[in-house]
Amino acid sequence: MARGLILDRDGTLVDFVRDPELGSVSPAFHPDHLRLLPGVVDGLRAFAAAGYLLAIATNQPDAAKGRIPVRAIARTNQALVALLGRHGIAIAGIECCLHHPEGGPGGDPALVRTCDGRKPGPGMLLRLVARLGLDPAASWLVGDTENDLGAARAAGLRCALVVPVRRCDICPLANRPPGAGAPDLVASRLDELAGVLLAEPPAPC
Template sequence: MTDWRRGIVLDRDGTLIDFVRDPELGSVVSAFHPDQLRIYPGVPEGLRALQDAGFALAIATNQPGPAKGQIPESAVHRTNAALVDMLAAEGVRIEAVEVCLHHPGGGPGGDPALALACTCRKPGPGMLLALVAKLGLDPAQSWMIGDAAVDIGAARAAGLRAGLVFERGRCEMCPLRHGPDPLLPDAVAGNLADLARVILQS
């Protein structure tokens, strides 16, 4: 279909923004407040380049905090909205955001309605398929960009190409650089600006 669009579906934590790190407690968690948002270097530049090349941009993120009883659902949506606004201020338009709030095990104080096995939680394809339908994307010309195996798995399950943001020193990610298909990504770079260049040259 000639009216389909090319799209880039983006993971959130570890791809667009840094995790929240507490050196005293030794904890690393996802941002749950707008004040905690720290966009990685190269993200605005990379996204503007992809946008200028005609790609529609969207976000797909696993956020099980409400199911686990760690944060309220409203905190997830507030933080996502703030991120979209921050990127807009950098000239980047995020056209849609899909969130999976589920977790198969849940947690103490969590919303029991969210404690379930679902098809939207990456590496399931649900969020990506929803974005393909919502934005009219051609899966064969679209990408899922993330920083973990679940992002590549979701891309494969939804029929999208897979891009990996790989930081040096993350030894647990090495199999995703040189491992067997289907975990082998289609493109790898150390930051989103470099990954955008690889995608645009492919």
């Protein structure tokens, strides 16, 4: 069985789209929006070189909420995989949950429902584990929110949070004491995470 690194998309691999004039923040919804976060390319290269299969699991509820068309989400996801590919990084699988329990004005009613794939549900992670033949005990979810942590726990994966210095909103999550649902590892960037995680001595057989 393979070791896997399942990555959240927004806030972990790519930055949010910020409009300082409007004060708005939204997930990237066009290929031109894609800005890889610092450390992502070097970090993913290091994990791939160490034998990890790389995958993406992303909640994208904005079509259900009537904010972004499904085709824009799909095109942006494809563009992200292609962008990483141009950096020599292969993504073995991608799962995207389009559902949202409440939806929003103008949202696609077919997408408004609960879904076990939507993080913190484990569905997307379990599908990737099955499809890619991953060993859950040797695989990690890397994310930036409580939902990512919950999904990792529910799927039986280890969890690392990448917490940029400016994201003070998630400091309490990252600094939780062990036993109170703390993540297994916290780093400020993906290359730093690779340095820490890949330096760990291998677990005894």
